[in-house]
Amino acid sequence: RLAVRVQLLTSAPLVAVTDGERGGALASAAGAAVALPPPPTGVAADSLDTTGAGDAFLGGLLAVLWRRGLGGAEGTAALPTTADELTHALRVANAAGTAGCTVLGGLPPTDGSARTKVVALVGAGTDAEAWLPPARAAGAGGDADDCDAAEAGRAEVGISLQADAA
Secondary structure, three states: OHHHHHHHHHOOOEEEEEOHHHOEEEEEOOOOEEEEOOOOOOHHHHOOOOOOHHHHHHHHHHHHHHHHOOOOOOHHHHOOOOHHHHHHHHHHHHHHHHHHOOOHHHOOOOOOHHHHHHHHHHOOOOOHHHHOOOOOOOOOOOOOOOOOHHHHHOOOOOEEEEOOOO
């Protein structure tokens, strides 16, 4: 509900709201909105440290947007607008936030295992690989999980709010 209200108040093309152990929500200017809990095999069973979970959530969302072409020739047309597209993007973002809770200090590993964990958390029966940037080959420069986050971070996404789960 908060994502929808913020989207209506601001007219942002996409609004993301994180809500800790309750997951997150996305709302688009096209009127679609979704809210999902985190992956069931995530935080409750494997949580070591929630530091940076919201940042990891947003990083997962930015990775999906980058993969869809935001920041490139597609521009804002690359933003998810339908409930189905928002659901796919939110599943990846929630999985990234959950994966971030399985390491201490919010520092993801640089060996490619964080991306693998996100893909596994998104779950069977989905095409997580299609919603994430490709893994970098060893020795290709940069960390395997980096996914050109700096490039994606420059893309204008709208507003991201983090609700306090306290």
